[in-house]
Structure formats: structure tokens, C-alpha cells
Amino acid sequence: MANPLKAEIDIELDKSYKARLTIDAIMQIEDRLGIGIIKLVNNLQTMEIRVSDIVTVLTPALRGGGNDFQEADVKKIVAKTGIIKSTEVMSRLLVESLAAEQEEDAVKKEEQ
Structure with a gap:
């Protein structure tokens, strides 16, 4: 199970992963995407x-979730999962990660 306090989320690709x-x-x-x-x-x-772009985002996200993946592994996962579903997962990951960061900033401001 993902830890929302660490901005971890569960994502579903070819199977369930923490990211x-x-x-x-x-x-x-x-840097990689420019x-x-x-x-x-x-x-x-x-x-x-x-x-x-999908592979570039998912690789560090999956590693950040504690998975030991190289880019080649993520390419295989995306190929198994499909481009449309992988894009949807990446979109959710980005939105939830940015929202968690924004919430964390708001809490820090309240504490000051």
C-alpha cells in the first residue's frame, strides 16, 4: 500500500506498483524532456x-516507489500495458504528485 504522507501512490500498469x-x-x-x-x-x-515521454516519467516514478527498474524494464511494462493506459497512468501520477506537493506547501505555510 502506498504512503500518501510520502506522496506515494499506487499505479496500475501490467500489475500494481508503488510510485x-x-x-x-x-x-x-x-532535463530529459527539455x-x-x-x-x-x-x-x-x-x-x-x-x-x-511516458517512459521518461514512469522510470524515476517507479524507482521512487521502491522498484528496481531500468529504462528497458519500463519500456517492456509500457509495451505490455499499452500506450493509452500508460498515458492515463502517467497523467494521474503527475496530477496527484503535483497536488500532493501543493498540499504539503500549504501545510508548511500554516505551520509558520
């Missing part, structure tokens, strides 16, 4: 997404 996007993972994704994370979410809404 977590840390700040470092988000920065890595932005766009900011918010722009990536906007690209999802306009369906301007590539399979390589």
Missing part, C-alpha cells in the same frame, strides 16, 4: 505526448 515523484525525479524529467513539468501536464491535455 513516487521526488523533486529530484521531477528535475530529471524536466520542458517544465507543468508544460508536460499541458501537453497531456492536448495529446502532444510521445511514448518516450
